[in-house]
Amino acid sequence: MSSKSDTQHSKVDTIKLASAAVLLAIAIAAFYYFSNLLTLVRVIGLLAAAGVAVAIVATTELGGRLFGFVQDSRVELRKVVWPSRAETLQVSLTVIILVLLVGVFLWLVDMFLFWVVRSLTS
16 A cells, blocks of 8 residues: 555655646746846846756655755764865965876976987987
8 A cells, every 4th residue: 555655655756746847948938039128137037947946846745856866965064174374275285286297297207318318219
């Protein structure tokens, strides 16, 4: 019996997702069809339709999982310890200096190998 309920719920979710996609497609088509109207009006209409489509998707299981994921991501983001300005500056300068040193080292190795190849072929 649970399988029947899940199947029915899945069909409703599919219908909701399809209707949200159709609504969004119609809104995009209307945006271009009514090109003679003021752009602000067309953008507001497109955003309103997108908002309704998002609201429809939010009522599905997929929307619930997505909303939960966003909430979990925000919780994890709050746990991040961001570096101070001084730490960021120090790390950035260290990276720049190391990139320059490695670049000079590779240039010297290239020049040496070029000299070896030239000595062997001349």
